[in-house]
Amino acid sequence: MTRQSFRSSMKKAIKATLEKTAVGRSALNRYLVFRTSQAAKQSTVDLQAQLEQSERGLESVGQWWNRCHSENEEFGYWLTGSSGSQVWSSLNVEDRIGPGTTVLNIGVGQGHCTRGLVELGCRVHALDISPVALKRISDCVIAVWLPSQLHDLPSDTFDLAISHLVAQHMSDADLNQQIREVVRSLKADGVFAMQFAFCLSGNDKDIEETPGALKAGSIRRSLETVKSMITNAGGRLVWSTKIAEFPEHNAGWYAVNIQRQVES
Ligand SMILES: C[S@@+](CC[C@H](N)C(=O)[O-])C[C@H]1O[C@@H](n2cnc3c(N)ncnc32)[C@H](O)[C@@H]1O
Numbered sequence: 397m398t399r400q401s402f403r404s405s406m407k408k409a410i411k412a413t414l415e416k417t418a419v420g421r422s423a424l425n426r427y428l429v430f431r432t433s434q435a436a437k438q439s440t441v442d443l444q445a446q447l448e449q450s451e452r453g454l455e456s457v458g459q460w461w462n463r464c465h466s467e468n469e470e471f472g473y474w475l476t477g478s479s480g481s482q483v484w485s486s487l488n489v490e491d492r493i494g495p496g497t498t499v500l501n502i503g504v505g506q507g508h509c510t511r512g513l514v515e516l517g518c519r520v521h522a523l524d525i526s527p528v529a530l531k532r533i534s535d536c537v538i539a540v541w542l543p544s545q546l547h548d549l550p551s552d553t554f555d556l557a558i559s560h561l562v563a564q565h566m567s568d569a570d571l572n573q574q575i576r577e578v579v580r581s582l583k584a585d586g587v588f589a590m591q592f593a594f595c596l597s598g599n600d601k602d603i604e605e606t607p608g609a610l611k612a613g614s615i616r617r618s619l620e621t622v623k624s625m626i627t628n629a630g631g632r633l634v635w636s637t638k639i640a641e642f643p644e645h646n647a648g649w650y651a652v653n654i655q656r657q658v659e660s
Contacts (some may be wrong), residue, residue, distance in 0.1 A: 596643060
């Protein structure tokens with residue numbers, strides 16, 4: 397066994413052990429946040445160069461995501477690669493997942509969360525801006541959806557919808573539409589669990605919705621703004637918490653759980 401394969405199998409064993417308990421999952425989660433910010437710091441130059449090249453080539457946001465998914469080796473950083481257990485624990489939905497749960501996974505990235513849900517017996521639909529991303533997980537899901545098909549999502553269907561590290565890549569107009577259609581597609585007791593980025597110094601929408609900012613994931617919103625988006629979309633906020641802070645980027649992440657408004 398080479399030194400590298402030994403280290404890799406040790407890593408897998410440690411991860412599997414940690415994932416068995418809530419304390420372990422929480423530690424793994426904190427590690428992901430740390431690793432994400434470290435990786436961003438170490439490779440700022442490369443990431444910046446990739447974005448600048450995309451902007452110079454007038455690549456659309458959709459083309460950019462297709463490239464990130466197709467050229468995984470070089471652009472894979474942008475897909476994050478969060479594991480299912482990290483996503484579910486951050487979004488407070490672990491207890492809702494099990495055999496037969498119907499889930500809409502939004503923004504599939506490397507596919508780890510989607511495949512994890514399927515392994516646990518969930519009936520999974522996937523929504524992504526990139527047809528390349530959807531093709532990669534099409535072997536294991538029930539249906540795939542593009543943002544242009546949001547209107548066709550079936551009503552009253554999902555026990556759970558998940559969006560992790562996606563809202564910060566979306567314009568207000570697109571996020572408003574997504575929340576409205578996803579809330580409509582939830583069962584009466586279903587939950588839409590969403591992460592979004594906020595600005596630590598309290599400014600709301602401090603960054604313009606340029607293609608560069610959407611690609612980079614720099615769109616930040618206050619909890620108040622997201623609350624009013626939810627209400628206007630026919631939803632209600634049932635839970636929220638801060639899950640991370642990055643003082644070096646003047647940014648942090650919130651997680652929220654949304655349900656349909658109760659009809660009177
Ligand atoms: C940063 S990755 C996050 C992946 C994964 N959820 C995770 O936490 O590791 C963003 C994902 O969202 C997708 N995405 C970007 N904009 C989107 C949009 N407007 N609607 C749906 N998916 C989008 C990208 O193609 C990519 O798969």
